[in-house]
Amino acid sequence: MNPILDSIDSVVTAISGVLYMPWVPLLLLASGLVFTFRSKFVQLRLLGESFRVVSEKPKTKGSISSFGALMVSTASRVGTGNIVGVSTAICMGGYGAVFWMWVTALLGGASAFVESTLAQIYKRRNKDGSSYGGPSYYMESGLRQRWLGVIFAIIIILTYAVGYNMLASYNLQSAFAGFSFYDAGKTPAVIGVILAVLFAACVLGGATRLTKITGFLVPIMGVLYVLVALVVVIMNIKLVPSVFGNIFASAFDFKAIFGGFAGSCLMEGVKRGLYSNEAGMGSAPNAAATADVSHPVKQGLVQMLSVFIDTLLICSATALMCLCSGVVPTKELAGAPYVQASLQSALGNFGPIFIAVSMALFAFTTLIGNYFYCEGCLRFIFKRTPSHAFMTVFRIIAAVIILLGAMISMNLAWDTADLFQGLMVVINVPVILILGRPAMAALKDYMAQRKEGKNPEFKAASIQLKSETDFWN
Known part of the structure; x- marks a missing residue:
C-alpha cells in the first residue's frame, strides 16, 4: 500500500477499534432487545401485516408508494455486502459469524421499524405535497437539536458517498481478480472509470430517475441470485446438517470469541450484518420518509421487511451457498475470491462469471441507492435544495470517489466503511431510544384501528403530538 494510504488506514482502524469495542455491538444488540420487547416482538408478530401493506398504493396519485421507498432502501441494503460482506465475515470470523448476522437482523428488524416509523411521523412536506425526511429531521423536531441533525447529515454523506461507495467500487473490481485478463496495475482503474461514468450519467440526469432504475434492477438481481444459491x-x-451444526457450534464458542474479540465471529457478524442490512444506522428512514402512506406504522413495517429480505434471505443464500460448496473458508480467500471459488467448485466456469455479473448489478444499484441519501442530507444542511451548480459539482466529486475506491486496498476500503457506519450507529441509536415513545404509541394506535376493521389513518393528536409534525395535524 502507498505509505500515505497506509497511515490513513492506521488512523481509521484505531478510531474504528474504539467504536466497535464494545459500543457499536452493544448499542445494536441492546436497542434491538429493548424495541423487541417494547413492541411485543413486532418483527415476528406483524411480519404478515408487512407483506400486506407493502402492496398498498400511495394515497395521492403519482406519489412514492411504500414499495417504491422499499426499493430505494433495498437498493442500498442489497449490494456487494450480500456477497463480499458475507464472504469476508465467514473467512475472518468463522462459521459462527453467520449466526450473529442473523441475530443482528432479527433484533435489528425492531430497530428498523422504530426509526422508519419516526421518519414518517416527523417527515416534512414539499410544495407539491410530497414528503421528505429522515433522522436529521426527527433529531430537529423530536429532540429540538438541529445541530445534532446537521452532524448526522454530514456523517451520512461521508458514509455513503465516501465509505460505502468506495467499498462497492472496490468490491466490484475485486470480483474480476480471478480472470486471466485482470492486471492489478490497470484493471481496477479501468473498472473504476466505467463505473464512475455510468454513475455520473445516471445521477446527472436527476434524482427522479432513481426509483425507476432501482425498482427495475433490485427484484431481478435478488431473485436470480437466490435461485442460483438454492x-x-x-x-x-x-x-447442510453439518453446515448448520458448525454455525451454531462456532457461534457459542465463547472462549474463542472473548479470547480474540476484535476478529471474533460475533464482531465480524455484527459488522457485516450492519453493513448489509443497516438496521439502526439511520439510513433507510431517509427513504421511508418519502412514502405516501395513511399511517407511519405502515412504512415502519415495510422497512422492517427490507432487513429480512436483505439478511435472512439474500445473505443467508450467500452463506449457505459458500459453506455447502465444500470449499474451506480461509483469511486468504476473504472477499470475492471465496464466493467465486465456492461457485466454481459447484458450477464450474459459469460460477465466477455469474458472480462478476451479479456484483456488477449489486454494485450499481448500491451506488445509486447510496447517493439518494446524500441529496436529502444536503437539503437538510442548507435548509433548501442546493443550487444546480453545487449539485453538479457534488455529483462529479461523488463519481471521482467511486473511481478512487476501485484503486485502494481491501483494508482501507473496509476500514473506512466500518468507521463511518459505526459513527452513524453511536448517534442514531441513542436518539431512537430517547424518541421511542411516539413510535410505540403509533404502533398501539395502528393496532387499535386494525382490530376495529379500519384501514388505519394517523393523527398526531392521537399520540399527544401537535406542532412537532408537518403532515399529521
Whole structure:
C-alpha cells in the first residue's frame, strides 16, 4: 500500500477499534432487545401485516408508494455486502459469524421499524405535497437539536458517498481478480472509470430517475441470485446438517470469541450484518420518509421487511451457498475470491462469471441507492435544495470517489466503511431510544384501528403530538 494510504488506514482502524469495542455491538444488540420487547416482538408478530401493506398504493396519485421507498432502501441494503460482506465475515470470523448476522437482523428488524416509523411521523412536506425526511429531521423536531441533525447529515454523506461507495467500487473490481485478463496495475482503474461514468450519467440526469432504475434492477438481481444459491445448496444437500451444526457450534464458542474479540465471529457478524442490512444506522428512514402512506406504522413495517429480505434471505443464500460448496473458508480467500471459488467448485466456469455479473448489478444499484441519501442530507444542511451548480459539482466529486475506491486496498476500503457506519450507529441509536415513545404509541394506535376493521389513518393528536409534525395535524 502507498505509505500515505497506509497511515490513513492506521488512523481509521484505531478510531474504528474504539467504536466497535464494545459500543457499536452493544448499542445494536441492546436497542434491538429493548424495541423487541417494547413492541411485543413486532418483527415476528406483524411480519404478515408487512407483506400486506407493502402492496398498498400511495394515497395521492403519482406519489412514492411504500414499495417504491422499499426499493430505494433495498437498493442500498442489497449490494456487494450480500456477497463480499458475507464472504469476508465467514473467512475472518468463522462459521459462527453467520449466526450473529442473523441475530443482528432479527433484533435489528425492531430497530428498523422504530426509526422508519419516526421518519414518517416527523417527515416534512414539499410544495407539491410530497414528503421528505429522515433522522436529521426527527433529531430537529423530536429532540429540538438541529445541530445534532446537521452532524448526522454530514456523517451520512461521508458514509455513503465516501465509505460505502468506495467499498462497492472496490468490491466490484475485486470480483474480476480471478480472470486471466485482470492486471492489478490497470484493471481496477479501468473498472473504476466505467463505473464512475455510468454513475455520473445516471445521477446527472436527476434524482427522479432513481426509483425507476432501482425498482427495475433490485427484484431481478435478488431473485436470480437466490435461485442460483438454492441450486448450489440442493446439489450439496447432504452437507447442510453439518453446515448448520458448525454455525451454531462456532457461534457459542465463547472462549474463542472473548479470547480474540476484535476478529471474533460475533464482531465480524455484527459488522457485516450492519453493513448489509443497516438496521439502526439511520439510513433507510431517509427513504421511508418519502412514502405516501395513511399511517407511519405502515412504512415502519415495510422497512422492517427490507432487513429480512436483505439478511435472512439474500445473505443467508450467500452463506449457505459458500459453506455447502465444500470449499474451506480461509483469511486468504476473504472477499470475492471465496464466493467465486465456492461457485466454481459447484458450477464450474459459469460460477465466477455469474458472480462478476451479479456484483456488477449489486454494485450499481448500491451506488445509486447510496447517493439518494446524500441529496436529502444536503437539503437538510442548507435548509433548501442546493443550487444546480453545487449539485453538479457534488455529483462529479461523488463519481471521482467511486473511481478512487476501485484503486485502494481491501483494508482501507473496509476500514473506512466500518468507521463511518459505526459513527452513524453511536448517534442514531441513542436518539431512537430517547424518541421511542411516539413510535410505540403509533404502533398501539395502528393496532387499535386494525382490530376495529379500519384501514388505519394517523393523527398526531392521537399520540399527544401537535406542532412537532408537518403532515399529521
